[in-house]
Amino acid sequence: MDKVNVIQHMNEIRNILSYATNIGFFFGAGTSCAFGLPNIMTLTSECRERLNETEKKLLDKVAKSVIDLSGKPQVSIEDMLNYIRQICELTQGRKDYNFGGITGEEAANLDRKICEAVFTVIREKEEQADIAELRKFVAWYDSANRHFLKEIYTTNYDMLIEMALEANYTPYFDGFSGSYEPFFFPESIESFPNEDDSTSKWIRLWKIHGSLNWMKKKQTPTSAERIVRIGKIDNPKDELMIYPSKDKYNLSRKEPFIAYFDRLKQYLQKGELVFICTGYSFLDQHINDILFNAMRQNKRLYVMVLCYTDEQVDMMSGYATTYMNLCVMGPKKVITNGMEKSWMYDDSVDADVGYGLYWDKTKEEFLLGDFKKLIEFLIENSGRKSMIEEIVNAK
Numbered sequence: 001m002d003k004v005n006v007i008q009h010m011n012e013i014r015n016i017l018s019y020a021t022n023i024g025f026f027f028g029a030g031t032s033c034a035f036g037l038p039n040i041m042t043l044t045s046e047c048r049e050r051l052n053e054t055e056k057k058l059l060d061k062v063a064k065s066v067i068d069l070s071g072k073p074q075v076s077i078e079d080m081l082n083y084i085r086q087i088c089e090l091t092q093g094r095k096d097y098n099f100g101g102i103t104g105e106e107a108a109n110l111d112r113k114i115c116e117a118v119f120t121v122i123r124e125k126e127e128q129a130d131i132a133e134l135r136k137f138v139a140w141y142d143s144a145n146r147h148f149l150k151e152i153y154t155t156n157y158d159m160l161i162e163m164a165l166e167a168n169y170t171p172y173f174d175g176f177s178g179s180y181e182p183f184f185f186p187e188s189i190e191s192f193p194n195e196d197d198s199t200s201k202w203i204r205l206w207k208i209h210g211s212l213n214w215m216k217k218k219q220t221p222t223s224a225e226r227i228v229r230i231g232k233i234d235n236p237k238d239e240l241m242i243y244p245s246k247d248k249y250n251l252s253r254k255e256p257f258i259a260y261f262d263r264l265k266q267y268l269q270k271g272e273l274v275f276i277c278t279g280y281s282f283l284d285q286h287i288n289d290i291l292f293n294a295m296r297q298n299k300r301l302y303v304m305v306l307c308y309t310d311e312q313v314d315m316m317s318g319y320a321t322t323y324m325n326l327c328v329m330g331p332k333k334v335i336t337n338g339m340e341k342s343w344m345y346d347d348s349v350d351a352d353v354g355y356g357l358y359w360d361k362t363k364e365e366f367l368l369g370d371f372k373k374l375i376e377f378l379i380e381n382s383g384r385k386s387m388i389e390e391i392v393n394a395k
Helices: 007-017 029-032 040-049 053-070 077-091 103-128 130-143 160-165 256-267 284-296 311-320 371-380 385-394
Strands: 003-005 023-027 152-153 203-207 211-216 226-229 238-240 273-278 301-306 326-329 335-336 339-344
Touching: 003 007, 003 385, 040 077, 040 103, 053 103, 077 103, 077 130, 103 211, 103 238, 130 160, 130 203, 130 371, 130 385, 160 203, 203 211, 203 238, 203 256, 211 256, 256 284, 284 301, 311 326, 311 335, 371 385
Parallel strands: 003 339, 023 152, 023 273, 152 203, 273 301, 301 326
Antiparallel strands: 211 226, 211 238, 326 335, 335 339
């Protein structure tokens, strides 16, 4: 396998980031894991433990069906939610109809109990999380002195990003409007604001898998069924809108999930853009299709994928020769210029006193797949480290 000098490569990355006219981010579960939240399989096992014995037996029946159908060796809570919601859709949630030995009523109740368990597990972990480094990232991104719209897309439904934004008093927008029970307003995300619009400086936060503070309000005599965003809550009273299973993809465009995907498509096609994906495992084919289609159609789009393990690099090696505007970086391997290569460290030509920000000389591993290391790298190379630390320490 050919080798690439990590020093020379990172000098190129620094130049790309320095001169980029537009930088956006895509956060997967790994970014939250960096702050102590569980990964999807840990969340799956912890949620199961929160169920009673009857609910566990139903969940195990669901897991077996999903494994049999998919051929996966193990399935996540999201895989099972998708299957459960399909049962609800087929049976209309009725007690007298069943699919695979599970009635519609049982499926609907299990969906609600799983979401409550997800809420409880994540909320407990959030309360223990130290978000100081995440606040530094927010300060770095918000203080970037460039005239571009700052957008963060995330599959995470925890509230860590909101906690960091609000701790820094950083204004942001998520497509919801109102104060009593903020409602989703799709028209607000279908266009991009002009520079003279005061909100153009706000960070955009698009939670494409929903959020722990999104609830479905049922239809009433005076109001249609709708999704609302609640503030900080301790116990959900309505159905949590997390993880958009296949049935949610088929909802009206007015629903956040569909509108956010449309926004992502538009954003990736909007001229020059450096799009940094971190903590994302590329297991959601719907998202992958949007990303890869955009790389084909927009040659001014440059996608950087930072991987915590090399297995993800191997998984994406098939895309290497197809997408020249894709760079995938793992601990030992890298995909760049259409080829998969291995890292090497050679300071005989270019010396870099700051290599420790991205390279572990002892393990001979690239470090930026760790979200906290990425934050440190971005701040150290911004020239604004003192100002960023003052922002975080002052609030």
